[in-house]
Every structure is written in C-alpha cells, then in structure tokens.
Amino acid sequence: MKIVAAKKLLKANDRLAAENRKKLSAAGVVCVNIVGSPGAGKTTLLEALFAALGGRARPAVIEGDIAGAIDAERIERLGVPVVQINTDGACHLDAGMIAAALADLDLEAVDLLFIENVGNLVCTAGFDLGEQLRVVVLSTVEGDDKAVKYPAIFQGSDALVITKADLLRHTNFDPARITADYLRLAPDGRVFQVCATTGDGIPPVVQWLGGDRHET
Ligand SMILES: Nc1nc2c(ncn2[C@@H]2O[C@H](COP(=O)(O)OP(=O)(O)OP(=O)(O)O)[C@@H](O)[C@H]2O)c(=O)[nH]1
C-alpha cells in the first residue's frame, strides 16, 4: 500500500504554483485568485469589474466549479476568454489544475487573469495557485464574524471585498468589525465595499487591480 503524506502533496503543489507564477509574470499577466463561500458573489463581482474596465485591460478567467459550466457561460457572454475547470468533487483548485488551464489560454493576449476558485472558505486556503493576488469575497448576508472563524483564508490575503452592500440594512453585519478583524490577519490588506449588481464601489477595485494602467 502506498501512503502519500499530505505534506508531500502540498510541496508538489507549491512547486507547480511557483512554475505558474513564473510563466504568468514572464507573460506580464497579473493573476488574481478570487475566493469566498458559495454564492458570496464572486462571478457577479467579475461581471461588474469587466463592465467597469470597459476594455482598458485585457481580462481572462479560469472558472473553478465542482460541476457544470454556468459561471464560464456567464463570463463567455461578456466576450472574455474563459476556461472552465470541473474539480469532480474536490473542494478547491490546485496548482496542477491551473497549469493545465493556462495551456488553453493565450497569455500574450491577457493583462489580468482572474481565477474564480470553488466556493469554499476552508479548503481553498491551503493551495497556492501561483497567483500574485488573493482576494476574499464576503457578502453582507454571511455574517461579520467570518474572519475570526475562518482565519486561514483571510490571513495574508491582499484584499477583502465586502459585497452585497445594498443588503446591509437588512442585516446586522458590521463592516467596521470585519474590517478590524481582517486587518489583524492581513495588516497590508485593502478593504472594499461594493454592490456588484449596481456597480457601486467597483471603480476603486479596478484602480487597485491596475486597470487604470492599461488605458488604450
Ligand atoms: N443584492 C445583491 N445580490 C448580489 C450581489 N452580488 C451577487 N448577488 C447575487 O448573489 C447570488 C450569487 O452570486 P454569484 O456571483 O453567482 O456568487 P458566486 O460566489 O459566484 O457563487 P458560486 O460560484 O456558486 O460559489 C446571485 O443571485 C447574485 O445575483 C450584490 O452585490 N447585491
């Protein structure tokens, strides 16, 4: 019987992630790993970002889902290149899956590559994909205690996007509380509050992502 220790698998993942990172930076691509619970609003955020980018940067997307291509179809409708990964039950993407998806993208034609991870606040935390930026999406209907309860995904991330801000008045979600908890875990992290369905609060996210650097 062969037993492969989890530590060994993670080491292999880290090696592949480093290769992905090298390949992406050689092509001048900024890669953003978007993580958050199922339904937090990750795909809607991408749709809002692409609307706000207005062609200034050339985006592409890798969609991670356990099954189906619903999100990839949403992205495709916007004319953005997209590759769908089906994990077949796995609760997170890994660097090997991303390496395979990168082979299906023309990286020379991409400025910003978004990876929408499988909806999950736990498993996604353990796997570096080779991204430059990790963005956690948390909606106002999920509760403001999530940074304390699920610290690993927030720890060392580059930004927290609080979405569904339009629903704030219907909840007891306290943006100040989650911001304070988040900054304890990611002192250099940025915090944005948006409503992705209307586009409110989206321009500062675009600016932070460097969208303004790609004026055409
Ligand atoms: N009111 C409101 N609804 C939103 C907002 N953003 C997303 N939604 C809704 O929330 C639901 C889930 O949004 P998605 O963007 O599909 O969520 P997701 O995180 O991509 O979901 P998975 O890919 O399944 O993990 C949809 O019905 C969206 O219309 C928002 O800012 N305000």
Ligand SMILES: [Mg+2]
């Ligand atoms: Mg989605």
